[in-house]
Amino acid sequence: MDRLSTLLAQFGMHATTFYAGPFSGELAFDAQERSGKLHLVNTGKARLHIAKQEIVISQPSLLFIPRPCKHQLSAVATDNTQLVSAAVSFDGGLDNPLTTALPDYMLLPVSELPILSDSVLWLFSEAAEQNCGKNAVLNRLFELVMIQLLRHVMANSSMSSGMMAGLADLRLARAVTLMHDQPAKAWSVGELASAASMSRASFAAQFHKVVGKTPADYLLSWRVSLTQKRLREGRPIALIADEVGYESPSALARAFRRKTGASPREWLQQQ
DSSP states (O other): OOSSHHHHHHSOEEEEEEEEEEEOSEEEEOTTOSSEEEEEEOSSOEEEEETTEEEEEOSSEEEEEOSOOOEEEEEOTTSOEEEEEEEEEETTOTTOHHHHTSOSOEEEEGGGOGGGHHHHHHHHHHHHSOOTTHHHHHHHHHHHHHHHHHHHHHHTTOOSSSHHHHHHSHHHHHHHHHHHHOTTSOOOHHHHHHHTTSOHHHHHHHHHHHHSSOHHHHHHHHHHHHHHHHHHTTOOHHHHHHHTTOSSHHHHHHHHHHHHSSOHHHHHHHO
16 A cells, blocks of 8 residues: 555655755745745754744754745854755645645654655755756755655654544555545445445544544545646646546536635636
8 A cells, every 4th residue: 555656646746956055144935935845954053933933953954844834044153054945846736635734844853754864864965066967866855855754754643633644544544545546436434444444433433533524525625636736737627527536527516616615717717
């Protein structure tokens, strides 16, 4: 069971490195940015201002902000701070299932992320050199770090609720992954419970407790997310309806409005 591949295939990520090297000044970001941010502090110290807090980063750390958020990083003048930073965007826009499933920010010491250790070392080594294709390599390394971070989140059950919490629960993950892989199928609670090796009642209760939605509502949310992505890509609603399990464009439009409050056409115009 691969809990991430379909998710990443549908809502892939793209990193663009914008800082790599010694850091002695200040970087400021506002909530109008159109991407998340991934910062890695290697040596030295830095101050983080976020959510009305000031946090001193005094050891090698990863800071991931999945959605646009006002924050500021500044170096401590007496220290030799090394920083690499990238903008991270996802297919499907800012409201894609991956970003909405994560907290406002994650600040983790690299020492607590053994799965990332080799990639982080490679990333800082590449940042220190002036090799051909440097930025392309840094971008790919940031994307690799992001995948490994998501693995870490699942392996350590870091989320208390939502999609990532469901994927971290190995029994529920079988059902969630089936819905991700085959969104057009009219999944019943019995079929999903069987995949999770649970009774219908136990599965339904556990799914709602962990994911925060009923299985039917989760499937609807996933279908709407796929529809939104395909609408952005310019696909016709008739083809999308068939791909996500509706017998007609009007049936999809009704489900879409029920979830978003707008028709597919209205929603796309707002974007």
